[in-house]
Amino acid sequence: MLGVALVVFTAGIGVAYAATVSQDVTLQVTAPGGGSTRNVTLKSGSSFDSLTVSGSTMAFTLSGSQSVSLTSSSLDFNNDQNVSSSCGSLTVTASQASTINIETGGNCSGGGGGGGGGYTPYTPPSPPATTTPEPEPSTTESTPSSSSSSSAEPTPSTIPPPSSVSTETTPTTPVQTVSFPIPSTELELGMENDEVTKLQELLASEPEIYPEGRVTGYFGELTRAAIRRFQERHGLPPVGRVGPLTLAKLNEVYGGGVSQTPPPTSASTPALSPTSLFEREMELGAEGDDVTQLQALLAGDSDLYPEGKITGYYGPLTQAAIRRFQERHGLPPVGRVGPLTLQKLTEVYGNVTLPPAPQVTEPTTQAPLPLPPVTYSQSGSVPIPTAELDLGMESIEVAKLQVLLAKDSSIYPGGSVTGYFGADTFEAVKRFQARYGLPTVGRVGSATLAKLKEVFDSE
Structure with a gap:
């Protein structure tokens, strides 16, 4: 709660969270486009979930019955939610907007009697446009010389005779558009679900925004940093949370697909067969014979x-x-087998005959690793794993998990305690998550660890 007689948010960046203002607060913002500093009064009684003051912009997040009232001596208020204001005054309630960006406008004092008109919707600042010099207009194609524009295609070392130059067309590198699903719900730090996976796949298509490119389904610090870069690029408050404004911008930016230029191929490379090696796209969570065959191909290269x-x-x-x-x-490197990866797999492995998919089962007789026994306490309880676990792991923590799950045959009917986190264990974890209302991701994250402790500590 902001309860001091006077609090000043200076021009620059300031952040407040979950506040109810008990006395008037002075916010200092810059004029749009830079320049002088302006004082805005946040009135007593205002309440909000978060406030970010960045340069000329005041960004509020509201919920429930919260509302915000701003006043100034003689300035208009512009906003991005079309909430009407009068000269020198603006009040916004959560029922009107859950998020809103506000800037001060022009001087509205002086001059004859009141009346609307003069409202200008706020437009978030856009990153500076980059310009690419255009080549000089020409009616005929010509071979670029040393003084040609740097944007021209590189010239092969062997230049064909002039007669052929005038009749041939220089091939251009095709640009392919790849579509990724776009998340539809608000997301924030700590969440773990399929919507986070969709978000990470989008961000990973731009290494400048998400250089790590990890698609895990978990919204961690790397994903939050990537969202902040996305928000900064597109003029949104860099809060690192996916709210309504960020969802709208993701749809605007990625709704038409992501344009990608495939790497150039040698002129001697034979044309690809129209028949793809695999018949469907594949991603995290997929299973089937084609996944088995994909793994068999990849396993042939230990790198x-x-x-x-x-x-x-x-x-x-x-x-x-x-x-x-x-x-x-x-x-x-998105980790998903989409159209471009299917094409490249066909190009690289197209002359390989796929073997019949072997029958895959989880080991049931001996653990892949020598494991110490899972000990019980005097009360008969089983130790609960303390580390996050995922498919392919081998450890005593996995064995603890399997002992717990095997106590309920409807969750883990195989009941094998091997210390290896394989497909059977993965499916058992998904059943546990479905029963207790968790996202059915099959991975043991922080929420699943907490639920395991809650369920089995009480036995």
Whole structure:
């Protein structure tokens, strides 16, 4: 609660969270486009979830019955939610807007009697446009010389005779558009679900925004930093949370798909067969014979897939192998087998005959690793794992997890305690998550660890 007699948010960046203002507060903002500093009064009784003052912009997040009242001596208030204001005064309630960006406008004092008109909707600042010099207009194609524009295509070392130059057309590199699903719900730090996976796939298509490119389904610090870069690029408050404004901007930016230029191929490369090696796209969570065959191909190259596990389930190890394949062949390392990756797999492995998919089962007789026994306390309880766990892991923590899940045959009917987190364990974790209302991701994250402790500590 802001309860001092006078609080000043100076021009620059200031942030407040979950506040109810008990006395008037002075906010200092710059004029739009830079220049002088202006004082705005945040009135006593205003309440909000968050306030970010950045340069000329005041960004509020409201919920429930919260409202905000601003006044100034003689300035208009402009905003991006079309909330009407009078000269020197603006009041916004949560029922009108859950998020709103506000700037001061021009001087509205003086001159004859009141009346609307003069409202200008606020437009968030856009990043400076980059310009590319255009080549000089020409009616005929010509071979670029040393003084040609730097944007011209590179010239091959062997220049054809002039007669052929006048009749041939220089091939251009095609630009392909790849569509990713766009998240539809608000997201923030700590969440773990399929919507986060969609968000990470979008961000990973731009290395400048999400250089790590990790698609895990978990909204951690790396994802929050990437969202902040996206928000800064597109003139939104860099809060690191996906709210209504950010969802709208994601739809605007990525709704038409992501344009990607495939790497150039040698003129001697034979044309691709129209028949793809695989018949569908694949991503984290997919399972089937085609996943098994994909893993068998990747396992033939230990640099791509050092673990070489052929399980028929597309888990984090397969995702990491696909990322390495994509990096090697100049594709965005998103870890998902989409149209471009399907094409490249066909190009690289097209002359390989896929073997029949082997029958894959989780080991049931002996643990892949020598494991110490899982001990019970005097009360008969089982130790609860303390580390996050995922497909492909091998440890005593996995064995603890399996002992817990095996106590309920409807959750883990196989009941094998191997210390290896395979497909059977993954499905058992998903059943546990479905029963207790958690996102069914099959991975043991912080929320699942907490629920395991809650359920089995009480037994």
